[in-house]
Amino acid sequence: MKHLAPGGGFLFSQRPDIFIREDLSEEQREFGATARRLFEEEIAPKIEQIEHKGIVEREGHTTPLAIDFLKKAGELGILMVDIDEEHGGLGLDKTTSMHMSEMFVGNASIATTIGAHIGIGTLPIVLFGNEEQKNTYLPKLVTAELVSCYALTEPGNGSDALSGKTTAVLQEDGHYLINGAKQFITNGAWADLAIVFAMVEGKYSAFIVDLHTKGVERGAEEKKMGLHGSSTTALVFDTVRVPKANLLGEIGDGPKIALNILNLGRLKLGFSSLGNAKKVLDMTIRYCLDRKQFGNYIINFEAQKNRLAEMTARIFAVDSFGYCASGLIDEAIARLKGGEDHASQTVKVLRDHALEASVMKIAGSELLSFVCDRCLKMHGGYGFLEEYHVERFLRDNVVDMIFEGTNDINRIVIFDFLVRRAMSGEIGFREGIERLETDLASAGSEVNVGCISEIEILLKGARLLVANLLNQVLIHLGKAVRTNQMAMVNVADAVIESYIAYAAFLRMNKLQMRDEGNPVLLQAVVRLLAEHARTKIIALTHETFASILPENLRAVRLAEVGTLCAALPPMADLFALRRIIAEEVSDAGKYNL
Ligand SMILES: Cc1cc2nc3c(=O)[nH]c(=O)nc-3n(C[C@H](O)[C@H](O)[C@H](O)COP(=O)(O)OP(=O)(O)OC[C@H]3O[C@@H](n4cnc5c(N)ncnc54)[C@H](O)[C@@H]3O)c2cc1C
Structure with missing residues (x-):
């Protein structure tokens, strides 16, 4: 099985096998379903009270509703997932934990209360505490007898x-x-x-x-x-x-603790944004299937199909990327030798996946922002009313782009991490660029093999463009790149765009090999993503080269980019792709990938 190396390995990998949502086990799905039932059946009916910091009275004591639900989550075992069995938890894999975060849908206030308690408030003890600290606190944290x-x-x-x-x-x-x-x-x-x-x-x-x-x-x-x-x-x-x-831990361990806890928190935040993006989209599809203007359902207007298709494709990409990332972490943890320093080995695994954590944080939070914006508009004036809830999703989402490290800071993390991996030789950066160039030289003869090949070639081209962009930034800015955040952010954006589209392609490929899924819909979605990746990365490359390259080199380097782009398949009919996607999704009445 071909392995995908984290932190930049995706740039040069050749069809690695990745974990996909469809690989979730029955047990993993059941944990997700438990969390979803709590949010949809018990929390959703109390939205009004929660928004006004309602309280409940039990046996003569008053408790804030949010804490009441936190304790309920404790009773259901939701708080036990990341904690080992010795200390009162279940010690499950990270994919189960992420899948549960995805199911914390529809009420970001409660999701944040639970997340802060069991994530950033508890994981420092799980990963860095000594035995005495673990024995003292963890059994009470998994039941929410203590709140952190x-x-x-x-x-x-x-x-x-x-x-x-x-x-x-x-x-x-x-x-x-x-x-x-x-x-x-x-x-x-x-x-x-x-x-x-x-x-x-x-x-x-x-x-x-x-x-x-x-x-x-x-x-x-x-x-x-x-x-x-x-x-x-x-x-x-x-x-x-x-x-x-x-x-x-030890005196001076603060940075190690703070940064590593954030890596898991960032992944979880991306997953819970993903779950909410699906939820808002489904609410909006239902609304647009019901509301008529000019004698026609809103869903049938092409301007709305455009939005529907773009949201669907982006959700598929972030979903594919998220499970790919959690699968990589679980694989790496499974390869650990065990023994007493298991916690510190786990910390190292999390550190190795810092780039993936930041990509998921940015891609998830900005996906939800994109979806809320489009869905609010698809509701017209009703989207502006509290009663329809989309405005609450939109307001609640803003902070996703601020906490757990702002998205600006996470873009810098992506750049720094990629440079470190490229310089250390761990991801075979130099050899990778040469190999991709050779592959692409023969790309023209491959394009007629069929749609999957076209998408694959397109994404190979996109990844080579990203590697080339990074290469030129390093050559021409060197250490001065530290003072050129615009170049760093452009590289990070190119990484995000190409990595999530590549994960979507690998998932589609795996599904097609297993004869699963709707091939027409999958190909339309992934082609649309690949087209967007190409367009965006070319624009980022032009913009960056125009600023950082000396004038005498600019035309030469841009001509090389032009030659590479000429070897790629021509742009597909995006209108047709969007129509296919929108019609499939509106026929299903919900996001159905
Ligand atoms: C609702 C909420 C809950 C929170 N919960 C917690 C919690 O439980 N625990 C906790 O410890 N913290 C928590 N935070 C704090 C949160 O993590 C910080 O707000 C966040 O890290 C940003 O810090 P700041 O607000 O001081 O903004 P600043 O750091 O002042 O940033 C202002 C702007 O400058 C940008 N900026 C800053 N530095 C750079 C740089 N080097 N390069 C480029 N741009 C830069 C930022 O991206 C941002 O756009 C919470 C915040 C909110 C709003």
Whole structure:
């Protein structure tokens, strides 16, 4: 079986076998279905109360609804997935965890409450805690008997998160004293404990802090644009005593903990955006099948078919990419030797897939933004009304592009990671460029083999263009690239576009080999994606070359790009592709891939 190397290996791989949604096991699907039932059957009917931070009364106690649902998720085993069996969890694979995140649909406030608790609020203990810390906290976190949060951001340090001003000073009695302020903390009003980052003698470190300790002050609830049912507050630490035993990992492990936890969080965020994108699209298809103007259903107007087709194709791409990425991580974890340092080996696997995590975060969050924008417009004036819910999805989605590292920062992560892999020789960058060039020289003779070959050649061309773009950026900017973020962002965008389209192609290919799926629809979707990848990458290349290349080289390098593009199949009839996709989806009455 051909393996896809993470972090840039996709540029030069030859039809690797990837994990696809259709490979999900019965057990994985059942976990997803449990999460979906919770969101659709129990949470959805309470949307109004959740939006207004409703409370419930049980046995004389009042609990915020969001926490009530968090505990319900605990009862259903939803919080156990990422935690090993020894500590009260189920120790399941990352694909199950991602599939469940995808099913957290329709209420981003509750999804964020659960995600902050069991993701960023718990995983630092799972991956970096010692046995005593795991035994003390994990069994209570999987049931939500204790609620957790993650306190990294400070008023003066957001994107530049690793240089916070909070301090922890060790006292002679074996306690640290923590002083400082954290900002924008999800679950801030409700959490019992927090993972708090603080400087210890100039080294950023992480602590498990009991938020009921004297000196902890919770700020007022922030008035937000969206996620109205979630809690976001400041946390102030005024001489808070924390036992030495609550230091996570070693002094100075803060950056390692913060960045690796974010990798998983970014993947999960991408998956939950994907689930919501499908949900909004389905709501909109139903609306447009019912609403008539000019004597015709909205769904039948070509301007709307255009939108429907583009949303469907993009969802298919992000879906294909997400499961490809989680499959790569699970494969790498399965190859680990086991033993006592399993957690630290898992951390290394996650670090190796940082590029995939950032691609999924950006592609998922921007997919949902694209889908909400189009779906709101397809509802006309009703889209602007709360009653139709699309506006809530749109408001709630905005923060997906801000937290877990803004999408700008994630684009820089993609660029940095790719350069590191290219320079280290791990992805065979130089040889890869030469091999792809040879392959493409014979591309013209392959194009008449059929539609799959045309798509494959197109995507080979797109990947070569990305590699070529990166190559020229490195040659002509060298270390100065650090001061040219426009070039870095263009490379990252080219990577995202080509990687998700390639994953879509590999999934289609796997399905066709197994004689599964609707071949006409699949080919239309993947061809549309491949065409967009080509168009976008050519535009990014022209723009970048026009800026970074010396004038005497510009024409030569652009002519080379022109020669390469001339060897690619001509542009397909995009109108026809969109009609095929839109008609299949509207006949099905929902996203059906
Ligand atoms: C609802 C909500 C919940 C949150 N939950 C949590 C939580 O639970 N725990 C937690 O620790 N944090 C949390 N955050 C904080 C969040 O992670 C930060 O808001 C985010 O990292 C951005 O930081 P900032 O807001 O300070 O923006 P800034 O860092 O000031 O960024 C402002 C702008 O500048 C850009 N920018 C910054 N640096 C660069 C650069 N080097 N290159 C290019 N562009 C750059 C950014 O992309 C952005 O567009 C939450 C935020 C919100 C809104």
